[in-house]
Amino acid sequence: MKGEHFLVAFAFCILASSFASAYDPSPLQDFCVAINDTKSAGLNIPRNTGNQVGSNVTLLNVDQIAGLNTLGISLARIDYAPNGGLNPPHVHPRATEILLVLEGTLSVGFVTSNPDNRLIEKVLNPGDVFVIPLGLIHFQLNVAKTNAVAVAALSSQNPGVITIANAVFGSNPPINLDVLTKAFQLGKNEVKNLQKQFGGNNK
Amino acid sequence: MKGEHFLVAFAFCILASSFASAYDPSPLQDFCVAINDTKSAGLNIPRNTGNQVGSNVTLLNVDQIAGLNTLGISLARIDYAPNGGLNPPHVHPRATEILLVLEGTLSVGFVTSNPDNRLIEKVLNPGDVFVIPLGLIHFQLNVAKTNAVAVAALSSQNPGVITIANAVFGSNPPINLDVLTKAFQLGKNEVKNLQKQFGGNNK
Amino acid sequence: MKGEHFLVAFAFCILASSFASAYDPSPLQDFCVAINDTKSAGLNIPRNTGNQVGSNVTLLNVDQIAGLNTLGISLARIDYAPNGGLNPPHVHPRATEILLVLEGTLSVGFVTSNPDNRLIEKVLNPGDVFVIPLGLIHFQLNVAKTNAVAVAALSSQNPGVITIANAVFGSNPPINLDVLTKAFQLGKNEVKNLQKQFGGNNK
Amino acid sequence: MKGEHFLVAFAFCILASSFASAYDPSPLQDFCVAINDTKSAGLNIPRNTGNQVGSNVTLLNVDQIAGLNTLGISLARIDYAPNGGLNPPHVHPRATEILLVLEGTLSVGFVTSNPDNRLIEKVLNPGDVFVIPLGLIHFQLNVAKTNAVAVAALSSQNPGVITIANAVFGSNPPINLDVLTKAFQLGKNEVKNLQKQFGGNNK
Amino acid sequence: MKGEHFLVAFAFCILASSFASAYDPSPLQDFCVAINDTKSAGLNIPRNTGNQVGSNVTLLNVDQIAGLNTLGISLARIDYAPNGGLNPPHVHPRATEILLVLEGTLSVGFVTSNPDNRLIEKVLNPGDVFVIPLGLIHFQLNVAKTNAVAVAALSSQNPGVITIANAVFGSNPPINLDVLTKAFQLGKNEVKNLQKQFGGNNK
Amino acid sequence: MKGEHFLVAFAFCILASSFASAYDPSPLQDFCVAINDTKSAGLNIPRNTGNQVGSNVTLLNVDQIAGLNTLGISLARIDYAPNGGLNPPHVHPRATEILLVLEGTLSVGFVTSNPDNRLIEKVLNPGDVFVIPLGLIHFQLNVAKTNAVAVAALSSQNPGVITIANAVFGSNPPINLDVLTKAFQLGKNEVKNLQKQFGGNNK
Structure with a gap:
């Protein structure tokens, strides 16, 4: 039943986007939703950080956010274990990121491109924010004895990691x-x- | 003294962007920072909602986020008074928005364009998210007896309100x-x- | 019969656009037309303004302009009744607009974003033009005793109103x-x- | 005196755009005006077509449209002499065009790219419109015994000819x-x- | 058999791009390939220049480059006959071009837009490069007694000629x-x- | 003397770009050149590969290509030592790349994003091409006993490495x-x- 609705909605979205153009610098309709979201996103629930690096990234995808399609932005929650929980060095090939610390204390950094490879680093407390430019290598390390939680916004609906x-x-x-x-x-x-x-x- | 550094940094940024082009679908350098940020953004601190509508929006600007320039994303904290604190109907002329509820219970909605003017509405609890498409009228209302707090990410470094x-x-x-x-x-x-x-x- | 041609053309357009990318800053083929236009657009014919606000907007859509698809521009004719015909305050969520007065005298205005909310206003006579920036609230009022007619160009194939x-x-x-x-x-x-x-x- | 105002306004615009980025898919402020427009655009006044090809193009530039800067659209009036007034084959390297006939009868056409070089041609009467895709060769010929006038909207603030x-x-x-x-x-x-x-x- | 794989891959690509948006300033997935490339591109093989103009352009298309889809760039090899082999005046409606001479000596030029129509011209030897801005008329002429070969990169996956x-x-x-x-x-x-x-x- | 010309040209370029907008999906003038190029790019000259990794990348910058500014494309020559000359794993944060092998035999590869981290790999001979999608990790290894040379085109005027x-x-x-x-x-x-x-x- 759900699949059926999906098919109909999907057909409509193809219709809308088949007339679209990469040249038009804006979405081509108000929004393009496949199925209405009823599950909660649950970004308030602490995630399990009992893994090798001691961190857990929850990236919201199109099943969880109604209207995410065609709009070029996405959101993630990141949990860090106490005493060294690490979101290890990574890049987003298709997005800039803003990180906002909700709980705990993080050491965050990114490295600029060649030839300088300069490390820009900062310790963040709750309420602090940090911007990671498009495509640069970056990481966050929990440098306190308590859990840490951050929210990251990314400038693409599919930023990639x-x-x-x-x-x-x-x-x-x-x-x-x-x-x-x-x-x-x-x-x-x-x-x-x-x-x-x-x-x-x-x- | 601070002004002097600003001038130097500013000159560098002009240099970088004067060679830039709207045609290049990416920033033209890793980042372009005017002054290094040392003040905390303080997005964890509750804002005063004792005003006529009972809400308070704190939009982070370039003085508070190192590296925000040229990267097309921004962030805001919104506080809502209990029992009807309202972020009144508004549009962002240059951005899509994702809203994440941190505390409390919000009724959020946006209205689609003519001729339908359909109201898409939802009640959000902590951890829930909601997307507001580019340029549509939207609002949030605190429908509970406690304070509410949300974070909004916007897909422009200067979204406008x-x-x-x-x-x-x-x-x-x-x-x-x-x-x-x-x-x-x-x-x-x-x-x-x-x-x-x-x-x-x-x- | 017409529907059949539509299906064939439509399939071709999907093919073209399914390989397209938002990253490519240009259309991906010369043009992408569904059905060849034979009806006249008739933008020269005065429209009925006998309604509550005293104005009538004729936005050209894809059935009336061959080649409109994928090209990011559209056109509208607006008729205003004498003595106060009004195109009431509205926004286009996905386009900048240029207005050109063909007949009559219009008072046109737009309001800038917060915190200034400055009203930029001007009286236009035939041959005068006015630009309304992306996403701002704007209106036109017929301030003379004769009909007025204007043409508006918008920077999207689906600007929205x-x-x-x-x-x-x-x-x-x-x-x-x-x-x-x-x-x-x-x-x-x-x-x-x-x-x-x-x-x-x-x- | 006027020069002085220009300098101040100009400084402000540099400031605004130096922080801008080609990556941000929207203008970075409501608008960016150098000098306030007081001259009429005068697009209603017939132009002299007594030249070799029998046509005259009046493209509006930034001195004549307040707020044109940074908004990616422009407008032109074209006059055609009777009996063969010709806007000769040309391309706009940076814009798609919509043409609207106000008076007279025009034969308009564009040629698709290699290998087909197909001529798409149509006779337009007042109120008819025609779209010329980005970068294709096109022309208009007055095929009647009366003057003709058209308005063209282009999807760039500096389309080039x-x-x-x-x-x-x-x-x-x-x-x-x-x-x-x-x-x-x-x-x-x-x-x-x-x-x-x-x-x-x-x- | 191959056709069947194509259909499956194609369906996936539609799925990916139907959710895409022209507003998102990046591709929406790592890449989108229809069939894996096994034929060699063979850009090292001299082409036959025995035609009227004495040149031969080999533009790589999606059948020959795995991953070309959605990525906004393409490549061509151009062969020129000795003593006047000519790539005749042409425009690319959707791309800027960089030309690199591999063998021989070419006189290359482009003409700026109205009203100047300035010819920018240069003689290139192996290892020299030349940039042709978006949409301008340009050409290359072999001015030596030997064959010439050049490689051109274009800023669109379908630049058009x-x-x-x-x-x-x-x-x-x-x-x-x-x-x-x-x-x-x-x-x-x-x-x-x-x-x-x-x-x-x-x- | 040269510096003086630079300043004048530079002022002109600022003028041009200060009126530019990220919203306009094309360059805003034909081109914007700082100094006229007279030095040869010399991309035909073999580079010294006597270093730790056995490769040498020559990226053309704005001093060497007249008209590169504002046009969103760049070019590089890469030399590889025999028997294992390596262009080590790297990313371009702001560009897709096409690689064309001119001499020798290269094993080239890129790794897709999480969670698959699939290695797409291919052996290339002279005349073969390979596309590396935006922001992915990639490398080239000389797997033959002779020198190798490749040309890479990148979809940004400042791709970054x-x-x-x-x-x-x-x-x-x-x-x-x-x-x-x-x-x-x-x-x-x-x-x-x-x-x-x-x-x-x-x-």
């Missing part, structure tokens, strides 16, 4: 050993160990 | 009586009273 | 009384009367 | 003879004659 | 004789001869 | 040890060694 260590050492299939040993100036065994830890097993 | 009642009845100079009596189907005295309340005195 | 009074007091379903009484500083009965006039009946 | 014959045969300095003889399959003397007529004298 | 002489004198159906005689200041027979040469036969 | 290993382990100041040990699951000494090799010395 690339966790550096996972993409480099855990890709599927794995990246050639010669690339990684030379790029990171590591021995073959060191790279193989890293690949094992990140799930990219080189034969 | 037009509070409908203030722009229509409180503009400076005031809009011609003939326009308002005919548009709102009100008597001349009714319009004059409204203009008096919103500070636009028609002679 | 939101007539302020209709969206605020005539939405479907109607906006909560508490929102409107507080926002416009009116009594409940005054708001109910306005809602009745604009077709939004609050129970 | 390239009259094909003038750019090809009248450039300064002139294009190499070898290029033109081979491209147009003409003899050297024929090309030299064309260049003489269009003011590009090849030595 | 309009060869001036072919579009003006070889359109289908042909452009009205009155337009071309007046625009190019040629006699009727001269225009008819040109149309015959370019395949546009006026009856 | 972030070499992953340098940004992560060689930033200035260095990234906190806790971030890197946890993100890469390495010991403190291993991270310190990496930082030493990439010039980011942690105290």
